[in-house]
Amino acid sequence: MTRPTITEIRSHIRDYADLTSLEVERAKERRSLLVLPVGACEQHGDGLPLGTDNVRAAHVARAVVDALTDGDSLTDGARGRAGSAFVLPSIDYGVSPHHRFLPGTINIGPRLFIDLVTSIVHELADAGFDRLLVITGHGGNLAALGVVQQSLLATRPDFVFAYAPVSALASETTKALPRTEVSGHCGESETSQMLAIDADLVDTDHLNPGATRLDDLEPRARLSRTKSPSTAVTFDRYADNGVLGDPRTATVAAGEGILGEVVDRLVAYCRELQRL
Numbered sequence: 001m002t003r004p005t006i007t008e009i010r011s012h013i014r015d016y017a018d019l020t021s022l023e024v025e026r027a028k029e030r031r032s033l034l035v036l037p038v039g040a041c042e043q044h045g046d047g048l049p050l051g052t053d054n055v056r057a058a059h060v061a062r063a064v065v066d067a068l069t070d071g072d073s074l075t076d077g078a079r080g081r082a083g084s085a086f087v088l089p090s091i092d093y094g095v096s097p098h099h100r101f102l103p104g105t106i107n108i109g110p111r112l113f114i115d116l117v118t119s120i121v122h123e124l125a126d127a128g129f130d131r132l133l134v135i136t137g138h139g140g141n142l143a144a145l146g147v148v149q150q151s152l153l154a155t156r157p158d159f160v161f162a163y164a165p166v167s168a169l170a171s172e173t174t175k176a177l178p179r180t181e182v183s184g185h186c187g188e189s190e191t192s193q194m195l196a197i198d199a200d201l202v203d204t205d206h207l208n209p210g211a212t213r214l215d216d217l218e219p220r221a222r223l224s225r226t227k228s229p230s231t232a233v234t235f236d237r238y239a240d241n242g243v244l245g246d247p248r249t250a251t252v253a254a255g256e257g258i259l260g261e262v263v264d265r266l267v268a269y270c271r272e273l274q275r276l
Contacts, residue, residue: 040094187245196255210243
């Protein structure tokens with residue numbers, strides 16, 4: 001029996017899992033870009049949900065794919081089109097040993113995370129795809145993603161594997177935030193993003209500050225805030241609630257600005273990626 005073929009992918013499809021097998025074949029022919037959101041299931045203080053990193057990564061991934069598909073003219077005259085990019089099913093567990101002593105955290109560790117992402121890449125490459133962007137809402141995944149990238153250079157040198165964080169891409173917008181001396185996890189930026197994405201997921205009555213001043217940290221925790229050389233502590237050593245910063249100052253407007261900068265930067269990068 002001869003299988004049918006199609007010439008177009010349904011224009012409203014953005015998620016890889018919503019494609020039919022026939023549409024997948026067309027997506028491969030078009031060398032579609034695949035975007036994989038990854039996050040974590042871990043403590044996020046008293047007011048943010050455990051899946052905060054997943055929510056942010058999935059939101060950004062979808063916004064990027066929408067922009068690539070429906071966006072304005074590109075600099076070389078090409079236009080977004082149906083089938084140019086898709087969001088893969090997300091990985092909602094991550095590398096979170098530094099949060100495991102606080103309630104709710106499910107840590108799968110770096111080895112399993114590396115194996116999982118690597119296996120997905122190999123399956124996609126064997127199927128005929130050749131480019132993937134991983135968007136991580138959890139900074140603890142970055143080192144493991146670097147290992148994946150290096151290992152793929154040895155096994156799949158022609159496969160284009162890129163990865164990016166969420167919050168760290170918004171360098172300009174984040175500078176304008178009223179942040180405490182110690183800031184980061186569950187703090188002003190992350191809480192603002194969640195308010196902008198879905199305020200109903202934020203328990204605003206329990207947005208409590210955590211570690212806010214270096215002088216309040218015990219010596220090892222304070223040393224871990226030095227970027228290089230790098231050391232680490234579990235987050236219960238920063239504060240009882242695992243928070244870095246004061247989420248009470250977070251706003252929807254700040255979150256929209258942060259997410260807008262992140263999406264703009266990733267869309268510009270992906271357009272270059274698609275031209276390869």
